[in-house]
Amino acid sequence: MQRHKNMKMHLVQTELKTKASNQLSNSIHRHHHYLNHRDNRMQGGVHRFTFYEHVENRQPTFSCALQSERCHSQTKAGNRCSRKCVIGTPYCWSHLLSNHHLRLLPSTLPDAGKGVFVLNKQRPTGEIIIRNGDVVCPYGGELINETTLNHRYGDKTAPYAIQLSHHRYRDAACARGIGSMINHDSRRANVTFAVNQRTKTVSIKAKRHLRNGEELFASYGRDYRINDGTRYVTTPR
Numbered sequence: 001m002q003r004h005k006n007m008k009m010h011l012v013q014t015e016l017k018t019k020a021s022n023q024l025s026n027s028i029h030r031h032h033h034y035l036n037h038r039d040n041r042m043q044g045g046v047h048r049f050t051f052y053e054h055v056e057n058r059q060p061t062f063s064c065a066l067q068s069e070r071c072h073s074q075t076k077a078g079n080r081c082s083r084k085c086v087i088g089t090p091y092c093w094s095h096l097l098s099n100h101h102l103r104l105l106p107s108t109l110p111d112a113g114k115g116v117f118v119l120n121k122q123r124p125t126g127e128i129i130i131r132n133g134d135v136v137c138p139y140g141g142e143l144i145n146e147t148t149l150n151h152r153y154g155d156k157t158a159p160y161a162i163q164l165s166h167h168r169y170r171d172a173a174c175a176r177g178i179g180s181m182i183n184h185d186s187r188r189a190n191v192t193f194a195v196n197q198r199t200k201t202v203s204i205k206a207k208r209h210l211r212n213g214e215e216l217f218a219s220y221g222r223d224y225r226i227n228d229g230t231r232y233v234t235t236p237r
Helices: 093-100 146-153
Strands: 011-017 023-029 047-052 062-065 087-089 102-106 114-118 128-130 135-138 142-145 161-163 168-171 191-196 201-206 231-236
Touching: 062 146, 093 102, 142 146, 146 168
Parallel strands: 011 191
Antiparallel strands: 011 023, 023 161, 047 062, 047 231, 102 114, 135 201, 142 168, 161 168, 191 201
16 A cells, blocks of 8 residues: 655545456545535635644645535436536536435534435335445545645645545546535545546445445545644635
């Protein structure tokens, strides 16, 4: 496993599928919004992400408007959904719930903002909705290189970045995919990150059967730092 020489990032294990369907382990960097997360209640609308290298700083180190994306799902009539989404891409809240049985709700973790929950309103609480090994959702994020990562965050923890390879990353700070909203809890981790090196994308996979009403958690690794002196917020504007 490799650690980026200028980053205080934790490592987590991911799974890579080969053409022969063999699974290999690889390490990725995962950073999130555990204490500093301040997402708006709405999935749509205009939002801005702002990162401060030090808590007391007034001038941000990096800031961006979150990307708005048209929902990738189809309507019952067979047309592409016309709704836009900003937080939880690439699906609008309606299709995220109806097609993927996921919902953004206040996390069960203290001060963690929102989290991703398994939810099917037509099924009883506690019933298995997603099977062990199934792909739950995409992670999302921009594909960036190491130079861009260092320009944004310097030697601090990148709160929404996953390392795909030595110089490639997915950063969901400005492109807030639904998978990037999953909170950290190593003791209750029920999903994992799966990297596809061919497409340079990341998926969320179930580590066990997922039941109706439960929150999704991932382990960010033993080296994950909850607070390294930085501050970041996601706010409507």
